[in-house]
Amino acid sequence: MSNYGTNNHSHRHDEEQALLNGTPVTVTEVNDTFYGRTFRHVHTHRKRYFALWLLAAISAVSIVLALFHYEKNKHQGGNEDGDLEGLLSKPPSVCQSDRSYPITILLSIFFGYVGIDRFYLGYIISALLKLATAGGFGIWYIIDIVLIVIGGLPDHNGCSLVAP
Structure with missing residues (x-):
């Protein structure tokens, strides 16, 4: 049955x-x-992790920009008149690099999370660290893009990048 x-x-x-x-x-x-x-x-907490990462990235970028402008104004001297011409001009003693500015920006945007931009500029040890940490968990990646765009990251010799 x-x-x-x-x-x-x-x-x-x-x-x-x-x-x-x-x-x-x-x-x-x-x-x-x-x-x-x-x-x-x-x-369960993905929105909180994303908000925390975004807060850390924004904080890091704002600190980098503040330090960059502080150093730039410190080397310019007292600019009492408030004109922007003195802030935007480069000192004549800055050397020119053989690395290209647009290529560095493109490398940083598309391959910066693995450190290709740092390899291109000649920073081998920091490029390896950036590679091992996947762009500093994304934060270092964003900071490098901002630094390259504002001209705060020279090549390994300290020379400014060549603009077209």
Whole structure:
């Protein structure tokens, strides 16, 4: 005699009964591993992690810009008149690099997270660190783009990049 419609699998019956009762079914093999718990935690708090990363990136960029402008104004002397011409002009003793400014910007935007821009400028050790940390978890990547755009990152000899 066949038992049509009966279920001889107790494990499957427990899962079906849990679904009918409205209780969540947990798979202990996946959720009890370190990866499973970490993934669940990050997935639950992903908006907070993104906001924290964004706050750190904005803070780092603003600190870099403030330090850049402080150093630039310190070397310019007292600019009491408030004219921008003295701030934007370069001192005549700055050497010109053989590295191209547009190529450096493009390398920094597209391959900066692996340190190609630092390799191109001749900073080998910091390029390796940037490669190992995936662009400083994205923050160093953004800082380098800002530094290159404002002209605050020279080549390894200290010479300014050549603009077209």
